[in-house]
Amino acid sequence: MADAAHRSGFVGIIGRPNVGKSTLLNYYLGEKLSIISPRPQTTRHRILGVLTRKDAQVMFLDTPGLHKPEHTLGRYLLEVTKAVIDEADVLVVMIDARAGLTAEDERVFGQVRDVLRRTRSGTGGPSAGEGPRAALLAINKVDLVKKPKLLPLLERCAKTKLFTACIPVSAQTGVQMDVLLSEIIGQLPEGPEWYEPQQRTDQPEEQRIRETIREQLLLATRQEVPHAIEVFIERLEERPGLTAIYATVLVERPGQKAIVIGRGGEALKRVGQEARRQIERLIGRKVHLELWVKVAEDWRHDERLLRQLGYQR
Ligand SMILES: Nc1nc2c(ncn2[C@@H]2O[C@H](COP(=O)(O)OP(=O)(O)OP(=O)(O)O)[C@@H](O)[C@H]2O)c(=O)[nH]1
Ligand SMILES: [Mg+2]
Known part of the structure; x- marks a missing residue:
């Protein structure tokens, strides 16, 4: 047959x-x-x-x-x-x-x-x-x-x-x-393999890193704060034996910034530690991760900023 x-x-x-x-x-x-x-x-x-x-x-x-x-x-x-x-x-x-x-x-x-x-x-x-x-x-x-x-x-x-x-x-x-x-x-219709079997996604590594950090921030915050969060990578440096990642966390209000950072910086530190562990697993290298939190008022309404953040039509 x-x-x-x-x-x-x-x-x-x-x-x-x-x-x-x-x-x-x-x-x-x-x-x-x-x-x-x-x-x-x-x-x-x-x-x-x-x-x-x-x-x-x-x-x-x-x-x-x-x-x-x-x-x-x-x-x-x-x-x-x-x-x-x-x-x-x-x-x-x-x-x-x-x-x-x-x-x-x-x-x-x-x-x-x-x-x-x-x-x-x-x-x-x-x-x-x-x-x-x-x-x-x-x-x-x-x-x-x-x-x-x-x-x-x-x-x-x-x-x-x-x-x-x-x-x-x-x-x-x-x-x-x-x-x-x-x-x-x-x-599914009959058809060939369109992708090489080893290709599992089209997401660039940098986007997966961003998203890994955002996931930890979502898990650490509540109510309206998670929705107001965005992450972008400022710099990514390959150094001997390690990748250094400098990322910015955007929020919409100063109060949200205070929540993300937490008392004495504790909340952001915990997020950073867990995100770093997960990124290390993702890219298979040691990672140095630095996070800054910035306020960008109403960034979700700002067409130009959204484009810069990669939300393109
Ligand atoms: N108990 C249980 N929880 C689940 C199951 N599937 C998903 N969840 C939980 O439901 C929540 C939402 O899961 P997601 O996969 O993020 O849902 P989503 O539909 O992608 O959500 P959006 O991206 O916001 O649209 C998470 O807390 C999951 O762990 C399930 O089969 N059983
Ligand atoms: Mg989803």
């Missing part, structure tokens, strides 16, 4: 903030390509993760959570996700099993309905004739709910008739993640 055809394609992971999209990407790739935190709106970029197997190459695209934008950065994030929705071959739509179907999830479903209609009819829109041919629903965090709660939710999701399959999973513990992956691969 002939081997089954090789499949490949882009898989957009979409859903409202904090449902576990980045956790899913990292689970399948077996490494932290996308940062994770309990704070909504953690992901701010389209993150590619390439999974290469014998039978298929799956190009996962992690996206910023879909939400109502309140500033220029928010509008940029929405555009990033919308582009993925239009251009992916398959969509994995994620919801949180604990919350059931929220109004935000319903809005996401609406977008999925629109794009599927467009691509299936092959008319209208930038993606006419291309774009997602199927959507799968991942009902995540089932490790946190009792089974009887899942059944009515599964029924409601099936009734939408949007999804080729609705699969309860736990991206954290791995429950049913193999089932979801087979469904994803089953929906």
Whole structure:
């Protein structure tokens, strides 16, 4: 018997903030390509993760959570996700099993309905004739709910008739993640390997370093502070036996700066120590990390500054 055809394609992971999209990407790739935190709106970029197997190459695209934008950065994030929705071959739509179907999830479903209609009819829109041919629903965090709660939710999701399959999973513990992956691969078009098997992402190392630092800051702060934080690398120097990294932490208000630094600089020191350990693991070299905190009033509303920070359309 002939081997089954090789499949490949882009898989957009979409859903409202904090449902576990980045956790899913990292689970399948077996490494932290996308940062994770309990704070909504953690992901701010389209993150590619390439999974290469014998039978298929799956190009996962992690996206910023879909939400109502309140500033220029928010509008940029929405555009990033919308582009993925239009251009992916398959969509994995994620919801949180604990919350059931929220109004935000319903809005996401609406977008999925629109794009599927467009691509299936092959008319209208930038993606006419291309774009997602199927959507799968991942009902995540089932490790946190009792089974009887899942059944009515599964029924409601099936009734939408949007999804080729609705699969309860736990991206954290791995429950049913193999089932979801087979469904994803089953929906991919036939195609070649687009990426070299050793290439797992298109993120430059500097961006991964930035994001590693931002993740530690998100974990260390609360309420509005995490959202007001951005990190950029001022300088990166290769020295004998070590890489020296000088990074700036941007916040929007002096009060936020005080929180990030902490009493006697303790909070920032702890963030720096953990970030340094993780960057050392990432780049496989010893690291010297220096962090400065700067206030840039309302940077999330400042188009020019956003461009300088790499948020380009
Ligand atoms: N218990 C449990 N927690 C999970 C699971 N998946 C993700 N989480 C947690 O949910 C939180 C959000 O996870 P992320 O992967 O950052 O969520 P996201 O959808 O990428 O969020 P945004 O980037 O903000 O849109 C983190 O605290 C994760 O550890 C799961 O299957 N079970
Ligand atoms: Mg994320």
